[in-house]
Structure formats: C-alpha cells, structure tokens
Amino acid sequence: MSLKEKLLPERLPSHIAIIMDGNGRWAKEQGKNRLYGHFNGVESVRNIVEGCAELKIGYLTLYAFSTENWDRPKDEVTGLMELLVQTIRDEVPTLNKNNIRLHVIGNIGMLPENALNELNEACEDTKGNTGLNLIMALSYSSRWEICNAVKEIGKEIKSGNLSLEEISDDLFKQYLCTANFPDPELMIRTSGEYRISNFLLYQLAYSELYFTDTLWPNFRKENLYEALLDYQNRERRFGKISEQL
Numbered sequence: 068m069s070l071k072e073k074l075l076p077e078r079l080p081s082h083i084a085i086i087m088d089g090n091g092r093w094a095k096e097q098g099k100n101r102l103y104g105h106f107n108g109v110e111s112v113r114n115i116v117e118g119c120a121e122l123k124i125g126y127l128t129l130y131a132f133s134t135e136n137w138d139r140p141k142d143e144v145t146g147l148m149e150l151l152v153q154t155i156r157d158e159v160p161t162l163n164k165n166n167i168r169l170h171v172i173g174n175i176g177m178l179p180e181n182a183l184n185e186l187n188e189a190c191e192d193t194k195g196n197t198g199l200n201l202i203m204a205l206s207y208s209s210r211w212e213i214c215n216a217v218k219e220i221g222k223e224i225k226s227g228n229l230s231l232e233e234i235s236d237d238l239f240k241q242y243l244c245t246a247n248f249p250d251p252e253l254m255i256r257t258s259g260e261y262r263i264s265n266f267l268l269y270q271l272a273y274s275e276l277y278f279t280d281t282l283w284p285n286f287r288k289e290n291l292y293e294a295l296l297d298y299q300n301r302e303r304r305f306g307k308i309s310e311q312l
C-alpha cells in the first residue's frame with residue numbers, strides 16, 4: 068500500500084501551512100550559491116501544490132518571504148524578487164488549468180512595484196477558481212499582522228463604529244490577513260529548524276506542528292503524505308480529555 072493510499076480522506080486537514088526552509092543549505096551542499104537553492108525550491112512548490120490539489124485540500128499557505136528576510140544580502144533579495152515575478156507569471160495558466168485560486172498575505176506594500184503588479188494580476192486572473200486556495204505569505208510577519216489588526220480595530224473604536232465590548236476572538240480574526248481562511252490544522256516546517264519564525268502566531272494556536280529534516284528543495288508529495296499520516300495519528304484535544312472527544 069502506498070503512503071497516499073494509507074491516508075484517510077475524511078481526516079485530511081482543510082488547511083496546511085508550510086514554512087519552506089532550507090534552500091540555502093541545500094545549495095551549499097551542491098557547492099552552489101543560495102539563489103540556486105531558491106530556484107530549485109520552486110519545483111517543490113509546484114509538486115506540493117499539485118499534491119494538495121489532488122488530495123482536495125481547501126487551503127495551502129506557503130511562507131515564501133518574511134519581513135525579516137528583507138535584511139538578507141541585497142543580491143539574494145533582488146534575485147528572490149525576480150524569481151517570484153517570473154514564477155508567478157509562468158504559473159498562472161497552470162493555476163487556472165487546475166482550478167487553483169492565488170491569494171497573497173503580508174505587508175505587500177514593501178514589494179517592488181513590478182512584483183506587486185504581477186501578484187495583483189495573478190490574484191485577479193485566478194479569482195474565479197473554486198478548487199485549492201493557494202495563499203502565499205510574502206513580506207509577511209505575524210507580529211506586523213497583529214499590530215496592524217490592533218491599529219485597525221483602534222481606528223474603528225475611535226470613529227465610534229466599534230465598542231470595546233464587541234472585541235472577541237472572532238472579531239479579532241476578521242482584522243488579520245487570514246480573515247477569509249480557516250486556521251491551519253497542520254503546520255509543516257522543513258530543514259530541521261524547530262521554530263515558528265514569526266509565522267501565523269495567532270492562527271497556529273491549536274495547529275499540529277510537524278518538523279522534518281528534509282530541506283525544502285528535496286520536499287516532495289511523498290514527504291507531504293508522511294506528514295499527513297503523522298497528523299492523522301494525532302489526537303487533537305483542544306484542552307479537553309480523551310474521553311470527551
């Protein structure tokens with residue numbers, strides 16, 4: 068029985084979030100520069116997006132560039148932005164063919180104008196698709212997102228549109244970039260790092276976390292199935308005890 072066949076369709080997560088890490092180390096192993104790693108990481112993105120679409124997963128969020136990543140060497144940042152624009156431009160027909168809708172979350176005002184235009188166009192061109200929602204976290208950081216939400220809520224209170232009493236978990240969520248998406252049930256991080264690195268801090272409150280040593284450019288559908296099988300063997304208690312579930 069293949070790993071894919073072992074998966075229980077009724078116990079698949081509706082939303083998977085991935086910290087795609089390890090491109091630089093993968094490139095170093097090959098004796099190449101870091102951009103070569105990012106370039107090869109794109110193949111993993113294609114493969115995992117396809118894998119999620121085949122499994123009929125509703126939402127896939129990919130952490131592609133953090134706010135902190137802007138502080139990397141200029142060559143790497145410029146190269147990554149070019150790769151981003153190029154990839155998005157090339158992938159739109161495939162996204163449409165596979166009924167995948169693209170969304171972007173993050174402080175995207177920091178992106179170069181051409182990248183921003185390409186992104187907006189790609190989101191617009193795929194907005195009629197009803198299959199997998201592919202959410203790219205770009206120039207994203209969770210602390211930025213949370214501060215931003217607090218500011219927006221503050222404005223509403225100041226203008227009298229909202230009262231303090233109305234603030235709840237549900238209301239707060241509506242001010243996050245992920246307002247239209249459910250919380251991820253599963254978060255995967257590649258490359259053997261055991262941290263969250265400013266990713267979806269609010270949304271991951273009850274997510275199952277899965278860490279693997281596999282570097283992102285080596286991560287393929289089979290690795291995704293392994294993570295999903297591990298997830299399916301977990302008991303999600305949400306504070307309760309086993310007997311209550």
Ligand code: IPE
Pocket residue numbers: 087088089090091092093131132133136147258283
């Ligand atoms: C992840 O790989 C991609 C981005 C953060 C843009 P890294 O570039 O962080 O690779 P490592 O962690 O240095 O190996």
Ligand code: IPE
Pocket residue numbers: 086087088089130131132133136260262264
């Ligand atoms: C997290 O990876 C960000 C992305 C994968 C986009 P980093 O490589 O930037 O994280 P740290 O610096 O190791 O925590």
Ligand code: MG
Pocket residue numbers: 088089090
């Ligand atoms: Mg890294």
